[in-house]
Amino acid sequence: MGKTLHQGINRLMPGHFAIVKDQVMTTTKWWDLKFDNQTDKGFDYYLNQSKTLLESAIDLRLRSDVPLGIFLSGGIDSSAVVGLLADKVKEPLKTFSIAYDFGKNFDETQYARMIAEKFGTDHHELKITPQQFKDFIPQYIELMDEPVTEAAAISLFFVSKLAKEKVTVALSGEGSDEIFAGYDLYQYMNVLEKYRGVVGQSGSEFFAGISNKILGESHKVSKYLNMATQPIEQRYKGMSTYPDASKEALYKPDFKAKLDAEKQKTNHGAFSKQLFENMKGQDQLNKMLYFDTKTWLVDDLLIKADRMSMATSIELRVPFLDYRLVEFAATIPSHHKIKKGEGKYPLKKMMEGILPNDIIYRKKMGFPTPLKLMFQNEMREYAQDLLLSDDSKLHSFLRKTELSSL
Template identity: 80%
Template sequence: MLKCNGQDKPTLTISEYWDLKFDNQNDKGFDYYVDESKKLLENSIDLRLRSDVPLGIFLSGGIDSSAVVGLLAERVKEPLKTFSIGYDFGKGFDETPYAQIIADKFKTDHHEIKITPKQFKEFIPEYIALMDEPVTEAAAISLFFVAKLAKEKVTVALSGEGSDEIFAGYDLYQYMSVLEKYRNVVGQRGTNFFAGVANKTLGKSHKVSKYLTMATQPIEKRYKGMSTYPDAQKEALYKPEFKALMEQQEQVSSRQFSKQLFDKMAGQDQLNKMLYFDTKTWLVDDLLIKADRMSMAASLELRVPFLDYRLVEFAATIPSHHKIKKGEGKYPLKKMMEGILPNDIIYRKKMGFPTPLKLMFQNELRDYAETLLLSEETKLHQFFRKDRIEQLIQEHNADKYDHHKTLWQLVVLEEWLRKNS
């Protein structure tokens, strides 16, 4: 905002125009929250139907995009146009059969595409250019290809982004609750034990090390959003001088920002703290950037019904014990869609644009990654230890440990440095 008082020079000020407030102390009953959430979602979809151009839906076969199709199908006369993507790497990386179930049920005009490792690899430089920042979201590449497919038929598309952040859909939220229970039971001696085991697994298992490290800390310190990554794993890569610089910078930047977010949620329960944190970080800095950049790269307008501000604000009033119930996240949404979607779709495990990076780094991307990350021209070596990068590659190729997430992050950062240095 620019301000000018009399003869004074204009000054630039930054002010927050909206913030999410959690107030779920007054429990109005589970059925009330289901009914109101459905009304708000239907109204949100109605608003996003307003278009003078053809409209379609990104359909993954998960509950979020399927819910949009299910609620929208009865509102239109012509068959909905739906679009899906998958990889030919087996069931773990191909959701198109689930998408086809929804397409058949609601008789949509369905289109799907399978992309190859060769297409994935060739698109990486363009992905780096389109994202501007080194965003390490491999699913963004899948999103570009499905947006490109959709653009052949429509100009506007709807998607299911945001549902996990407002209704607590990620498994990580439940893992965190389990960790908190263990912390309360075992006390300080137990957390010291967790810390010792975490150090022994450093460099071996990203997932094991991550959760053991988390078990040693309170929620305000251990939770850094959906992209949570163990500090010890990162520091094992750092050169000593770079590690010292990062420690100095983090004291005044990211750590302070995280603290401010948790301070705002003082007095709230653990789930609300995580949902607020992810809404202010992961959602806006990863998911929506990915969705916006990749869809607009294909000249496609993307609309997200779950993120209508009224639905987001209402979801923040739903008590946490209603959002996660009987081991199921997004419980209000799941109950809302019973009778509309098949239960096999509603209650199946979340996948979300799965990308076979582990397999590709062992095969089609193997030589590319080695050359990019271990050559004399590699710019990452000014920050990271070359011997550690080489160790990660060797362990991954030998199928000793799964380092695909770290390798992908290094690849993206290296390509970005080469383009912008």
């Protein structure tokens, strides 16, 4: 079982069950995701089967004796749920969107409105202010139970609160990126692998060294060149990858020593290593999808979606994570998932003719949150006080000079 921050409390890992008998508990894995790309039945087969399964998954999640709505960001995932659902209901669907008043980079409501108008939904929107965001942070920490630093979770709380005024059950688009390979990072990693194959490890190291001297470690080019020196099993740490060097620069020496000792004692990294071991012989994309399904999906996306929706007494349902669709998607050959530079290719082709192309092929945003702008402006004093005040407990662990420069 996985450890938590609470002493004596463990969590049951995904796909496991526990039996307690005579005061002894045993855990057993009863389900795992199996990838099989050995057979290629042609793109049209995977396209049609995926659509059939997604429609069935949506039908199942329509079963409700209470009002039902959809969290509509205006991206392809939530829009697909609306597009495939609109003809199945008698009353107009209720849709809910959230945004920040910081310009178009943080406001997807124009796309949500486009979908709402196309399918005649009963649409509701809310704009969040920096003050609301700041005021909610203490409650967010309390509701999450554990440290999940995900700004989009706060947006999820507010959209759930908005939806609760009208509905009790909501559908959303979580899981699509993990089953159909929607993140740009997958394509970056594939490029790095080709680069490794062309120049070899010694070439990668040479260019990474030059890059560090010219550009500095924080530069994106340098980051990816450095990653190119490592095999996928070492360089891929999931969607929330944050450079170790940047983190360690913050640590006080005695705190870093404690961390290093704890890592040795607990066999730090064994879980990640086992995930890649489970996928031995699979191609690079499948390894990343499996890794993210076991980490990012359950430890970030679903935790925040579940906790924030239940905090407002909304039951959230996620049709893309119907086990039949997830298992089938794992059999789709990787070259059908990323095609012509487009991730999530089966879903995009599936929705052509149903959704506008402006929705299908626009860049993914996903509850964009203007953290940088807020911390530079309206929330600057709040951040400074939290991080730099003399009584901050952070200074027991982190260098005040480094916090100040941040």
